[in-house]
Amino acid sequence: MELEKSIFEDAVEILLERQQLTKLELRARFKKTRPFRMKEIPVDEMLYEYEAMKRTPEKLLTMIETYGREDVNSLIFSMEQLKKRRGIS
Numbered sequence: 315m316e317l318e319k320s321i322f323e324d325a326v327e328i329l330l331e332r333q334q335l336t337k338l339e340l341r342a343r344f345k346k347t348r349p350f351r352m353k354e355i356p357v358d359e360m361l362y363e364y365e366a367m368k369r370t371p372e373k374l375l376t377m378i379e380t381y382g383r384e385d386v387n388s389l390i391f392s393m394e395q396l397k398k399r400r401g402i403s
Contacts, residue, residue, distance in 0.1 A: 357396065364393040 348354065367373050378386050397403070 357400075361393065361397065361400075361402070364389075 367377065374386070377389075
């Protein structure tokens with residue numbers, strides 16, 4: 315016996331879909347905009363923090379738990395690309 319789908323389930327699905335579309339639109343619209351009330355971090359400072367993170371596994375694990383493995387991998391990739399562009403090994 316199969317239960318009928320609730321109207322609330324349909325409503326939640328519609329809301330989640332609209333939320334996702336809204337996020338995509340906001341990302342596209344404000345891609346080149348500085349985040350609200352955020353200062354731009356100098357590249358040298360970012361590289362220094364990245365190198366410090368690599369030396370302390372606890373910090374890396376905390377970042378993975380907080381932001382997720384995909385985001386941390388993306389950060390590592392972009393920082394390694396930045397180092398390569400600057401000629402740092």
